[in-house]
Amino acid sequence: MKLTKKTNILIVGLGLMGGSYAIALKKKGYHVTCITRSQSSVDYALEQGIIDYGTTEVDPSLVGEADLVVFSLYPRVFLDWIERYQQYLKPGAVLTDVTGVKTSVVYRVQELLRPDVEFVAAHPMAGREVYGVRNSAGVKVDEANYIVTPTDKNTPEAVALIKQLGEELGYARVSELSPEDHDEIVAFVSQLAHCLAVVLMTCNDLQNLENYTGNSFRDLTRIAHINEDMWSELFLMNREALLRQMDLFRAQFDRLRGQLAVGDVEAMKDMMRQSTVRRDAFDKVK
């Protein structure tokens, strides 16, 4: 199966990311429908012309027509949806998602799922610190990564389809990782980063900081404006990996603190030099 203009694409959950998929796919001429919780999101999406049809009901016939279903829901809501409504899915349908954790979701969904449909998980790494379909147009994909996390249960054809989806959406890099590797890396680059921003923003009671900050602090804490429902759920669903990364961070933090306490300038400089070299690798691909 390949994406063609005849592919019926259903987006379940028209929030920030679901909306960004709708915008990109509709612009390329695909047929896009949606099921989402709020009527105002449906109305907005129809007005903007980013869906062909939308509803707030889980309409069996709409679900039954979809060749490709994109789930853009919180992890637990996604699992619940599969349990309750999978009987409506079209035989041969391919499912994908945008969830930021994989191990605790992918295997569970694949276990629950009927044998005649297939779920290929993906993580489009283009989130923002705001949400809702009204902010979807601001999702920037042209420098962002899109990671597919296939398992033994997936067919090469369905994996190729979901990679093609990432390319059609315009992501800068489409790559593959195992669910476990994905979760370890995301625990580090995304979840730990959010932990640090939140901890930094709440660790002391200094006042009027906005008058005394430089840009570095602003950049560092941009993600300290955080959706607590989503992120607490993501943290918990990736608890072991995140705890491991937090402990690695903490050990290195203590190392730097120790160097500073005893005035070991050379050791501090070594750490900073390593930091500079590693950070430069990022700018090269940007």
Added chain:
Amino acid sequence: MKLTKKTNILIVGLGLMGGSYAIALKKKGYHVTCITRSQSSVDYALEQGIIDYGTTEVDPSLVGEADLVVFSLYPRVFLDWIERYQQYLKPGAVLTDVTGVKTSVVYRVQELLRPDVEFVAAHPMAGREVYGVRNSAGVKVDEANYIVTPTDKNTPEAVALIKQLGEELGYARVSELSPEDHDEIVAFVSQLAHCLAVVLMTCNDLQNLENYTGNSFRDLTRIAHINEDMWSELFLMNREALLRQMDLFRAQFDRLRGQLAVGDVEAMKDMMRQSTVRRDAFDKVK
């Protein structure tokens, strides 16, 4: 004393920040000279028309003509300069600096200084992760803070002059703090932020991260590209305050880790909500 077009301004150290002063002041029609280490910086600045005259020598007559001297040097080099060359300063001259630490510099300089010249310390918070006068044009001041840190030894007139300088340079906000408050706040918003970026960048050996990162990690680690000579010196010269802020951070980090380990979702959400509220205060002034 007020800044006028007749004020002779000497910049000592034409690096990133010194260069940014030269650019802004020359554009406004001031008379700007410089003393800096490398001839190529002098040549470049003359070509670009951002100084009227420059030299690599500490020329007594040039120093003796300056009404306002801006020191843009590493802290120890600055202290050393004062000891060696202050006899050349013009009676009544006002001195300022751009140093990122204050307590360990300001009192020391004021103690060393001749009674007929005055030092008013300032910290323009517009640094970048690159350096040198060739990058000075990229220093963005229009959203940046400029902090003056007067002491009992300063006169209102000289403090007013250095504040006027911050306004002439185009900084978004010019404010006053004691050297001690400055150092505590900077330990938090700047130095701790740099610690976190360096620790994050060096705390594990995950490979090829550039393929799997989102923007949040890029933003968070921009400052992980770091000038190890300057920052290790700044850290050491503000050691006590930075250690205090590191310990506050670590205590809160451990709190979040503990909440995650036992699955205390409500406590995590509370911390995230506080983080969001505090971060929003920043966007309001931006």
